[in-house]
Amino acid sequence: MxxxxxxxxxxxxxxxxxxxxxxxxxxxxxxxxxxxxxxxxxxxxxxxxxxxxxxxxxxxxxxxxxxxxxxxxxxxxxxxxxxxxxxxxxxxxxxxxxxxxxxxxxxxxxxxxxxxxxxxxxxxxxxxxxxxxxxxxxxLQATAGRLARLRYRVERPIARPGHDPGGRNVWHHERARWNEALRLRAVTIDCGGGIEDPALVIESPQLPSGAQLVVPLPWCQLVRLAVLGEQPWGEAESPLTWMSGRREGPHVCVSRYRRRVLLTAWGPDQTSWAVTIEVRAWADAWAWL
Ligand SMILES: [Zn+2]
Ligand SMILES: [Zn+2]
Structure with missing residues (x-):
């Protein structure tokens, strides 16, 4: 069939x-x-x-x-x-x-x-x-091959924690505040940390030299984004959301409005930050992973 x-x-x-x-x-x-x-x-x-x-x-x-x-x-x-x-x-x-x-x-x-x-x-x-x-x-084609490559790639060790870019009071449904978050015009995405505790590593020319954002996520979520080609954002009323239970956070949300996505990370504890990323740059970075 x-x-x-x-x-x-x-x-x-x-x-x-x-x-x-x-x-x-x-x-x-x-x-x-x-x-x-x-x-x-x-x-x-x-x-x-x-x-x-x-x-x-x-x-x-x-x-x-x-x-x-x-x-x-x-x-x-x-x-x-x-x-x-x-x-x-x-x-x-x-x-x-x-x-x-x-x-x-x-x-x-x-x-x-x-x-x-x-x-x-x-x-x-x-x-x-x-x-x-x-x-x-x-x-979808070649899912098994992509999954095998992702398993290999995720074994790279990464340095935690990552850079804090600020923007702690920016929320998905308050679009007027999105401009308070650091705006990334170009990004690359890599992953590492192992299957048990993976994280995304986001680099950008708009971050300070040597700084990277480190975003933990469950392995199932990484598989969806990197292997199944899941759209890497939701609408602001219901952002794409995940949390890595192993670290009890951060709670991550990604939503889109016009040509930008807002990525927020809350916790654990009192830490939280937000950045906006050009939609095209974000989508392209996922396609390359
Ligand atoms: Zn009906
Ligand atoms: Zn509740």
Whole structure:
């Protein structure tokens, strides 16, 4: 069978609820445990009974919501208007009631979402959604080779901690403040530190001589970005986010607005910093890794 791609529609109004997405099989790209980190990359989906999720925080996940995604923006699905369905301690959560907290634009209750501080972030669609499939005209190639190269490359030792570029009060949703962060016009990205505790190393002519940014991330997140070609940012309402549980931070978020991405790193403890990077330079640097 040729590689396929899927999208999902509302069973009542027919509206599209997801972009065209590929089914994720590579278990190394799944995130069963890390908090503040998407369960899987955007534009991929996985069934709740994937073997890689068997011992995950999704243990009690209801079988009636089998289709799991990274958090989707309001373009696709909306958060339920009843705040009792959506209130976690700091983000979207289903409050244990098991009642749906995501709706289609037509109002139909259609999904469960979790974007709170504990456990991976995910959206799940109800089994009643319409599953549409077609042949994937541009399937990913040479994934195994890229994964092998990344495993080799990540073994390079790196010096921690990295440079602190300032910008500690810059937030994704306050675009007026983005200009307070150091602006990087050109960057290179490398990785190192080993599979158990990897980090990105970002160099730029706009950083002081010899300085580099060091950004820890879970191995699954590095695999998504470097092997699966995941888009290296989210929208400001739902930035791409990750946290390396091994170091209990930093909590990293990347979002885009026009031609810049904002990269913020909070913690551990009181440390935090932010930079903005030209979108093209950031995307090109990932393509070269
Ligand atoms: Zn609908
Ligand atoms: Zn919370």
């Amino acid at each position: 040729p590689p396929m791609r899927s999208r999902f529609r509302c069973p009542r109004c027919g509206e599209v609820l997801t972009p065209w997405s590929r089914e994720l099989e590579l278990a190394e790209a799944l995130n069963p445990f890390e908090s503040q980190t998407w369960l899987l990359p955007a534009r991929w989906f996985v069934r709740w009974d994937h073997p890689g999720l068997r011992d995950s925080y999704l243990g009690g996940h209801p079988a009636s919501y089998p289709w799991l995604f990274a958090p989707l923006t309001r373009w696709w699905v909306q958060v339920h208007p009843d705040s009792r369905r959506t209130a976690g301690c700091c983000g979207l959560a289903s409050s244990g009631s098991g009642l749906p907290n995501l709706v289609c634009a037509c109002g139909l209750e259609i999904g469960l979402g979790h974007r709170d501080c504990s456990g991976p972030h995910w959206y799940a669609l109800h089994e009643s959604v319409v599953h549409e499939q077609e042949v994937d005209a541009t399937p």
